[in-house]
Amino acid sequence: QENYFSRETLDRLSGKRSDAAWLEAKQRDPDTVYLLFSNLSPMATVTKVNGGHGADVKLCRFRYNAVKDLLQKPATTEPDTPDAPVWFAINTDEDAAELLKRCENSSCFFPKSPNRDLLRLDEEEAGVVAQARSVLAWHDRYSFCPTCGSPTSLQEGGHKRTCLNPDCRSLKGVHNTCYPRVDPVVIMLVIHPDGNQCLLGRKSIFPARMFSCLAGFVEPGETIEEAVRREVEEESGVKVGPVQYVSCQPWPMPSSLMIGCHAIATSTDIKVDENEIEDAQWFPRQQVVDSMFRGAQQTLVVPPRQTIAHQLIRHWIGINSNL
């Protein structure tokens, strides 16, 4: 099973990233591909709708000459691929309307809602955006050294930031303060002890009738399995026994690693934590199947296929009810 945002089409070339001369040569290389982000949204264009479903948004690609003025500024770059062209991504705060004029394609735009519009890319481009947006979002929020408060400078093609205060403790030894942050999150489909119902919750910001898997951040010193048990009990009051890892998904808003699990409930009473979610219910398998395959007239709406929540639900539907 492959989740959206998961396909790696580019080589991360972490051995090359630290070579400043190589990076500079690649930046000027006429084959190099540049992506332009404004406010962490990638410039994209709507293509002809292919049969009414699926990917209809394509990333706009630029060459060095079209963006070199932006590189003079403290922009963020990100390299990739072996002999094939190298890719960089730039996030800029230039006026968005002016930026759009750089593109030959007149239908190009900056997706307004990252959570919705970024799900309309094709799988290959989604993987590139997952990497680029996570790293750019890190630069956007982590430009000061958390250890001493000084400014930092970008290194290794955007995969490191180093404190500019020569006395800073962060310069002695290797510390995570210098590297992009990835937040592990557990997301789980909780299965009723009878094997024929699953627990879904809704946040007040969800579209009408949509319910999804519960989820939460892994806390320090915690395993994946314990985080699943704790978050489910916190949010729904339901107790969980066995936990089974299914698959994961990078979620670049800003930089989560969604760790998807199935979990077997050992209790069934629901007590919703109203700070986190608005409602949580047990849904019978048939209602979930109907929602997934019969579409919008249903009483239950599940999240779109690009989400790991959808895939966890689909995986369960495919599983025999005799667990």
Add this chain to the structure above:
Amino acid sequence: QENYFSRETLDRLSGKRSDAAWLEAKQRDPDTVYLLFSNLSPMATVTKVNGGHGADVKLCRFRYNAVKDLLQKPATTEPDTPDAPVWFAINTDEDAAELLKRCENSSCFFPKSPNRDLLRLDEEEAGVVAQARSVLAWHDRYSFCPTCGSPTSLQEGGHKRTCLNPDCRSLKGVHNTCYPRVDPVVIMLVIHPDGNQCLLGRKSIFPARMFSCLAGFVEPGETIEEAVRREVEEESGVKVGPVQYVSCQPWPMPSSLMIGCHAIATSTDIKVDENEIEDAQWFPRQQVVDSMFRGAQQTLVVPPRQTIAHQLIRHWIGINSNL
């Protein structure tokens, strides 16, 4: 299978942590348990060796009156448990020798090598240390706001830090800059296509003859499975196909989540990345079994049972060679 550092004996009470009045009352509660850390080492005492193997180090526990002077300082606290006593952990830079005088037990000490001495706790205490040390290490390195460089203040019993600059962007919306960092790391036992050898590597800092599983940080926008494939290829040149999650382990040096996997190699030539490791070799199953059960005279030494690397190797040994 339960990994060291994984047992949760305390309730994280994340619903209570944000209640400042409750926290203050619990701090003064005579039943409350305090742990004292100096330079991120917990004060501990050596107990009688129980039969020559296993846990022989116990955490020193304090009551409010014994540490309240340290609480006046900007110390870090961490709450736990339901009706049972609440636990706090304090990290202080007071003179270590002076701190030791607070303990009735004369054999107490601050473990010098966290990587070695912290592995001598019993399983229950190891879980507490995993949580406490990760959170304390975060405070130690993240006292300034990475978004604007201003000082921050501690909140929610140590599980949040808020920027003190009222104009900071971090105060609008919810951002990971305010929360403890957890770094996902993949650690993997790579199995030869013949099913009867495994790939182990050694860093130059390892004890003589010790080899362990390869490991590396998950990068932004990457899945667990891709991180396994990338790190194995970077460090050893070996290509990997199927990846199977086995179990995970919190590793509080400072705050990693070690995600343990088995991975099946699709190539066998080894090309070591000398920046990262000193050597990598295929080891036959029998040699690994001998090393694990016959001890120190062997040509191969595997990491101790408290490491997830050990458990991944042990798990493989238990698996039939016909994969």
